[in-house]
Amino acid sequence: MDPRFDLNIRQILHAPAGRNPDQVIVDGSGQARTYRIFHERIARLAALLVGQGLGEGKTIAVMDWDTSRYLECFFAIPMVGATLHTVNIRLAPEQIIFTINHAEDDAILCHEDFLPILLPLLSRVERPVKLILLAEGKPAAVPEGFIGEYETLLAEQPVAFDFPALPEETRATLFYTTGTTGDPKGVSYTHRQLVLHTLALAADLGTVPGKGGLKRDDVYMPITPLFHVHGWGFPYIATFLGLKQVYPGRYDPARLLALIRDHGVTFSHCVPTILAMVIGAPEAAATDLTGWKVLIGGSALSEGLAGQARAHGIDVHAAYGMSETCPFVTHADMVASQTSDDLTLRTATGRPSPLVEVRVVDPDMADVPKDGATTGEIVARAPWLTQGYLKNVSASADLWQGGWLHTGDVGHLSPDGTLRITDRLKDVIKSGGEWVSSLTLENLASTVPGLIEVAAVGVPDSRWGERPVLVAVMEPSDSVGTAIRQKISAAIERGELPKWANPDRICRVAALPRTSVGKIDKKRIRQMLESGEIA
Numbered sequence: 001m002d003p004r005f006d007l008n009i010r011q012i013l014h015a016p017a018g019r020n021p022d023q024v025i026v027d028g029s030g031q032a033r034t035y036r037i038f039h040e041r042i043a044r045l046a047a048l049l050v051g052q053g054l055g056e057g058k059t060i061a062v063m064d065w066d067t068s069r070y071l072e073c074f075f076a077i078p079m080v081g082a083t084l085h086t087v088n089i090r091l092a093p094e095q096i097i098f099t100i101n102h103a104e105d106d107a108i109l110c111h112e113d114f115l116p117i118l119l120p121l122l123s124r125v126e127r128p129v130k131l132i133l134l135a136e137g138k139p140a141a142v143p144e145g146f147i148g149e150y151e152t153l154l155a156e157q158p159v160a161f162d163f164p165a166l167p168e169e170t171r172a173t174l175f176y177t178t179g180t181t182g183d184p185k186g187v188s189y190t191h192r193q194l195v196l197h198t199l200a201l202a203a204d205l206g207t208v209p210g211k212g213g214l215k216r217d218d219v220y221m222p223i224t225p226l227f228h229v230h231g232w233g234f235p236y237i238a239t240f241l242g243l244k245q246v247y248p249g250r251y252d253p254a255r256l257l258a259l260i261r262d263h264g265v266t267f268s269h270c271v272p273t274i275l276a277m278v279i280g281a282p283e284a285a286a287t288d289l290t291g292w293k294v295l296i297g298g299s300a301l302s303e304g305l306a307g308q309a310r311a312h313g314i315d316v317h318a319a320y321g322m323s324e325t326c327p328f329v330t331h332a333d334m335v336a337s338q339t340s341d342d343l344t345l346r347t348a349t350g351r352p353s354p355l356v357e358v359r360v361v362d363p364d365m366a367d368v369p370k371d372g373a374t375t376g377e378i379v380a381r382a383p384w385l386t387q388g389y390l391k392n393v394s395a396s397a398d399l400w401q402g403g404w405l406h407t408g409d410v411g412h413l414s415p416d417g418t419l420r421i422t423d424r425l426k427d428v429i430k431s432g433g434e435w436v437s438s439l440t441l442e443n444l445a446s447t448v449p450g451l452i453e454v455a456a457v458g459v460p461d462s463r464w465g466e467r468p469v470l471v472a473v474m475e476p477s478d479s480v481g482t483a484i485r486q487k488i489s490a491a492i493e494r495g496e497l498p499k500w501a502n503p504d505r506i507c508r509v510a511a512l513p514r515t516s517v518g519k520i521d522k523k524r525i526r527q528m529l530e531s532g533e534i535a
Ligand code: AMP
Pocket: 177, 229, 296, 297, 298, 299, 300, 301, 318, 319, 320, 321, 322, 323, 324, 327, 349, 407, 408, 409, 421, 423, 424, 517
């Protein structure tokens, strides 16, 4: 026996804290299963997969809502030595088929709701692929060519399975990230990376004093699709800690609020637009959200939204990461925010998690001054950053130029080590050769009453190269636009913004376009401004 001890997702599942046999994992339908049953079902799923020849070295795609069944896949698939491919079900069908072929999937587990997407694509799958149906309740019929339906197949399997010992560098998860151009890029993580990410985050959030952070008496519910960076790694952390978990299925604000109320949910994570949707739902006023801890990532948390969340008693903080970083890099200070109402503490991109190193550098990779003002590109190192894009050597080399992972985000570091993102490289507004921070403009506008959502983008300008424009969902009163202008002018007078940051226009729209993971789609907004769709 090799004395070296390989890190393995199996150890997350069997962590002492997770040995909580009577604790439950609940589905949106209200069905609760104990961890004891959950473990048995993972063994059954493993037996099913291996019996079908879907063990070591295979890639298994899942197309599902956020269900406890998906959580079973998070464990059983990597634990048999296969790769879990979490398919982004919000991509266009052309991109979905691209990812299925690029990942070289050997099997697809597909929820019945996504059959209308998958079935027309099947003739274009380039490899033999085994198909399993994921149904809600009893399925009407199993489509032709499918091996069967998940529950029926699981019921036929034994409740014990002898999982293989795997080298820790075995690939465990794979998903695709869509950039502004080109095909989706495959990002993967090994068992070692996921275990270290889980341990570091559990230590980080678990040592926040008082009620903050993530503790063994918390009740966890994701509101991030599980295909988005494996649910930001939290399903692994929650299972490691043996928490009560609630999987909401398809997102519907009223149902999410009912689940929070009925199951005493205390910890969630989501992108800003989802939090805005939940607290903007009519049912929110009648739901006690006091003490609900929500980590906001994927886009900046504005002071406007943080203030609204605080008004509901929500313990909200920003977190920062990306698909390529597993995803955790930094989060806002959860200790200082317990004794201060200063929203800038909650919205700051924050400080690195344990084992994460962050620098802000100029184009020559030299550190820019840590003065809370000088901006540069954020680069990072950590044991869990993806090593490269699948079958894409040149993009991988660009990602890791100079031995640091290039985030493509622009920000600054304060003397105390607090990071603040000011922009994405691809979203920066360059006017007269100078950068204008789109996030600062959005943050200022976000606190104006009557403003619902806002995006600051650059539009081409013959004289200045680009000029800032605000596109906003807001109440149809001139006073909202006037108040936004006043806020920006005051910031310019205080010297917080250059005078060329004053937007040329503030355009009112009915809704802002979204990306496949629910973020505001600035690329699309720029196109709409250029084509005159937004005027
Ligand atoms: P994704 O790969 O879809 O997770 O997107 C990652 C990108 O989201 C990052 O590179 C940032 O541009 C943005 N992002 C994530 N977290 C934050 C944050 N706290 N503040 C601002 N932008 C963020």
